[in-house]
Amino acid sequence: MITVAPLQQEHVASFYRWIRDPEVIKYSLSAFQRMHTDEQINEWYAATLQDQKSLNLGIFLPDTNELIGYAGLSGISAINQSAEYFILIGQKDHWGRGIGTAVTRQVLAVGFSVRQLNRIMLTVSETNIGGWKAYAKAGFVEEGRMRQACKRNGLFHDKIIMSVLKAEWERAAH
Numbered sequence: 001m002i003t004v005a006p007l008q009q010e011h012v013a014s015f016y017r018w019i020r021d022p023e024v025i026k027y028s029l030s031a032f033q034r035m036h037t038d039e040q041i042n043e044w045y046a047a048t049l050q051d052q053k054s055l056n057l058g059i060f061l062p063d064t065n066e067l068i069g070y071a072g073l074s075g076i077s078a079i080n081q082s083a084e085y086f087i088l089i090g091q092k093d094h095w096g097r098g099i100g101t102a103v104t105r106q107v108l109a110v111g112f113s114v115r116q117l118n119r120i121m122l123t124v125s126e127t128n129i130g131g132w133k134a135y136a137k138a139g140f141v142e143e144g145r146m147r148q149a150c151k152r153n154g155l156f157h158d159k160i161i162m163s164v165l166k167a168e169w170e171r172a173a174h
Contacts, residue, residue: 004057018090027128081118104138121163139164
C-alpha cells in the first residue's frame with residue numbers, strides 16, 4: 001500500500017509546499033510555524049538529514065514513488081531504548097485514507113525490531129482527532145495530558161501523551 005524509505009536531499013522541494021500550507025502544518029512542529037523562506041526550510045532539512053538521534057523516512061506511493069509525507073523517530077535514546085514518533089502527510093488528497101495508520105505501524109516495526117526500542121511515545125493535539133484515532137489504531141495508548149501546551153490560531157489546547165511498549169506491540173502483532 002505505502003512505502004517508507006530514507007529521505008534524500010532531492011526531496012526538500014516537497015517540503016517548500018507543505019510547510020507553507022497552514023492546513024498541513026496545523027498540528028506539526030512549532031518550528032514549521034516560523035519557517036517562511038526556502039533558505040529556512042533548507043537549513044532545517046539539512047539539519048534533519050544529519051541528525052544522528054533521529055530516523056527520518058519519506059512516505060512514498062508504491063506505484064509512482066511520489067513523496068507524500070515523512071515520518072520517523074526523534075530523540076532516539078540507546079540507553080533508555082526509547083524515542084518519539086512523528087508523522088506529516090503533506091499531500092492533503094491522501095488524508096483520511098488509512099495511510100497514517102499504515103505508516104505508523106511500519107515505523108513501529110522498525111523501532112521495535114531493528115532499533116530494539118522498548119518504548120515509543122508521541123504527543124498529539126487534542127483537536128487532531130484523525131491523528132489520535134490513527135495512533136490508537138496502530139497501538140498507542142493514552143497515558144497523560146499536557147494542559148494548554150499548544151497554541152494555534154490564538155487558542156490554547158491540550159496535548160495528549162500516548163505511547164506503545166514493545167511487549168504491547170509484540171502481543172498485538174501476533
